[in-house]
Amino acid sequence: MSFVALEDVRFAYGGTGAPAVDRLTMKIDRGAFAAVVGPSGCGKSTLMKLATGLQFPQGGAVLLGGEPVDRPVKIAGMAFQAPTLLAWRTTRENILLPLEIVQPHRRRMRRNRAEYRARADALLASVGLAGAGDKYPWELSGGMQMRAALCRALIHEPELLMLDEPFGALDAFTREELWCVIRDLHAQRRMTVVLVTHDLREAVFLADTIFVMSARPGRIVATHQNTLPRPRELDVTFTPGFSATVQDLRSHIVRARP
Amino acid sequence: MNRILAIRIFAPVAFLVLLIAGWQGAIEVFDIPPFLLPTPAAVWAALGRYANALWKESLYTLGTTLAGFGFAVAFGLGLGLLIGASRTLYSGIYPLMIGFNAIPKVAVVPILALWFGTGEIPAIVTAFLISFFPIVVNVATGLATIEPEMEDVLRALGGSKLDIMRKVGIPRALPYFFASLKVAITLAFVGSVIAESIASNHGIGHLMLQAQAQFVIPLVYACLVVLAVQGILMYAVMAVIERRMTGWAHRSGFATG
Numbered sequence: 089m090s091f092v093a094l095e096d097v098r099f100a101y102g103g104t105g106a107p108a109v110d111r112l113t114m115k116i117d118r119g120a121f122a123a124v125v126g127p128s129g130c131g132k133s134t135l136m137k138l139a140t141g142l143q144f145p146q147g148g149a150v151l152l153g154g155e156p157v158d159r160p161v162k163i164a165g166m167a168f169q170a171p172t173l174l175a176w177r178t179t180r181e182n183i184l185l186p187l188e189i190v191q192p193h194r195r196r197m198r199r200n201r202a203e204y205r206a207r208a209d210a211l212l213a214s215v216g217l218a219g220a221g222d223k224y225p226w227e228l229s230g231g232m233q234m235r236a237a238l239c240r241a242l243i244h245e246p247e248l249l250m251l252d253e254p255f256g257a258l259d260a261f262t263r264e265e266l267w268c269v270i271r272d273l274h275a276q277r278r279m280t281v282v283l284v285t286h287d288l289r290e291a292v293f294l295a296d297t298i299f300v301m302s303a304r305p306g307r308i309v310a311t312h313q314n315t316l317p318r319p320r321e322l323d324v325t326f327t328p329g330f331s332a333t334v335q336d337l338r339s340h341i342v343r344a345r346p
Numbered sequence: 347m348n349r350i351l352a353i354r355i356f357a358p359v360a361f362l363v364l365l366i367a368g369w370q371g372a373i374e375v376f377d378i379p380p381f382l383l384p385t386p387a388a389v390w391a392a393l394g395r396y397a398n399a400l401w402k403e404s405l406y407t408l409g410t411t412l413a414g415f416g417f418a419v420a421f422g423l424g425l426g427l428l429i430g431a432s433r434t435l436y437s438g439i440y441p442l443m444i445g446f447n448a449i450p451k452v453a454v455v456p457i458l459a460l461w462f463g464t465g466e467i468p469a470i471v472t473a474f475l476i477s478f479f480p481i482v483v484n485v486a487t488g489l490a491t492i493e494p495e496m497e498d499v500l501r502a503l504g505g506s507k508l509d510i511m512r513k514v515g516i517p518r519a520l521p522y523f524f525a526s527l528k529v530a531i532t533l534a535f536v537g538s539v540i541a542e543s544i545a546s547n548h549g550i551g552h553l554m555l556q557a558q559a560q561f562v563i564p565l566v567y568a569c570l571v572v573l574a575v576q577g578i579l580m581y582a583v584m585a586v587i588e589r590r591m592t593g594w595a596h597r598s599g600f601a602t603g
Contacts, residue, residue, distance in 0.1 A: 140502045162504040168495040176517050176594045185513060189505040224594065244503070 090115035091153055091280050092122075092139055092248065098147035098305075099134055108134040110305035112148070116297065118247075119278045123295035125288055125337060127345045131306030132284040136250050139282065140164045152248070162190060164248045165241030169256040171233040173225035173240070180221035183208045183239045190244050211239045214276075215269050231262035235269060242273065251283045255290065264322055267293055275319065288334045288341075292316070293325055300337060302344040310340045384564040389571060392564035399553060404572050407538055407549040410466050411580075414473025415534040422478040422530070423523065426485025430519065431511055436486065447479045452540055459545035469541040469549060476537035477530040484526035488519025524588035531580045535573060 100107040108131040137143040187193035300310040458468035542551025557565035
C-alpha cells in the first residue's frame, strides 16, 4: 500500500475560481524518494500543502499512511527554498524548534535538554555542520543555512520529508554537495521524501519515481520510474543514460507548458 | 573602532556648535530683536537663573510623560499583538485607529480638562493618546510579516496559533516594538507638554506659557532646551534598551540607534 496517496484531487485557492490542481492522482510508497517536476506555477507547492494537511482538497481524497488527511499531519518535516531560520536563535536552537512543538518531545524538552542538544549536534555533524550549533544563522553561508534548515526538518524524525525547491537559491557546486547530503540522509533513515523541484538533473539524480505535472490546473501527465542503480555518485550525472532520462523528462515538460 | 567612536562623539558636538553659531550669526546679520529670538548666551543665562523652577517643572513633566508612555507601552503592546494575530480585528480596528490618530490631540485636551479637571491626569492621558499609535502599528506589522513558510513549518508540526505567536511572532515583533518606543517616547513629551500648557498649573508646558505671558522670552527658550535635552536622554534610554533586548537584529553597518 502506498504511503502518500492523492486520488483525483481538486483544489482551488479560496474554494472557487481556477483550480490550482485538478484530477491530480499520485501514489508514493513508504520509504521511496519521489520528485515532482513541472513548469513553473503548476501547483507543485499546492501539492505539498495538500499532502501535509495545510490545505484540504475540494474534491478527491488525500491519504497518508492509509488515513485521510483532515488536519496538519505531525509526521512531516518541511524545507523550502528560503531556509527561514529564526535570526534570534542559534543554529542549534533553530534545529530544536520542532521539538518544542511536537509531542512527546515538547513535554520532555526541559528536563532532557542535554540529550536533545546532543541529538541536534549529531544531526548537524551528519550534514557537515559539526561545531556550527552555537553560530547564528547570519554567520552561516547560504548552503550552510540550507543544511541547517534540513536538520530542522529532520530533527523530529519525520516519516515524510517534504522539500519545496530546497536548493533553488544555491550555486551549482553547493547544490550538488547538498544533493549528496540528502541522498545520504535518505539512505540512512529511509523516510519517504517528496522533492518538488524544477531542476530535472536534481530529480533524476535523487529520486526513484519522478512525476511530471502539467501547467495549471496541475495534474500528473507522466510518471517515470528511475532505474539508475543506487548508491549513485555525482559521476552518474555525466553518463548517457542520465542525460537521456533528463531529455525525456524535458520533452514531457515542454509539452506540458501552456 | 576608535575612529567610529570619535565620529559618534564629535559629530553631534560639532553640529551643535554649528547650530549655536548659526543662531548667533542670524541674530547679528538680520538684527533680530531679543524678544523674538534671544541670543544663545541669554538663553544659557536663563537656564542658570531659573534652574530651580526648570528642574522642578521638568521633573513633573518627565513624570507625567513617563506615566502616559507606560500606559501606551502596555496598551500598545497588547492591542498590537491582538490585531497582529487576527485578521478580523486588524481590518476592524485599524481604520478606526488611523482616524483616531488623525485627530489633533490639542483638540482633545479641553475635553480631557472637562472630564478630569486640570492637573496631571489630562497630561498623562494626552501623552498616552499621542504615543500608543506607533507602538500598535509596529507590533502589528512585526506579527503580520511572519514568513508564510515559517508558519507552514510550525503548522505542519501541529503547532497552534499560540505556538506560532510565541515561537516566531512575538520574538520577530520585538525589534519593531523597541524601535517604536524611540518614536513613542518623544511623542509622549509632545503630548504632556501640550496638555500642561492648556490644562495644568505645573510642568514645563505651564512654565513656558507663564514665561511667555510675563515676556521672559529667554526662559521660553530655556524651557525648549530643557525639553530637548529630556527628549534626547529618554530616547537614548530607549535605544539602549532596544540594543540590549534585540541585539540580533542590528548587524548592518548602516546608522542605527
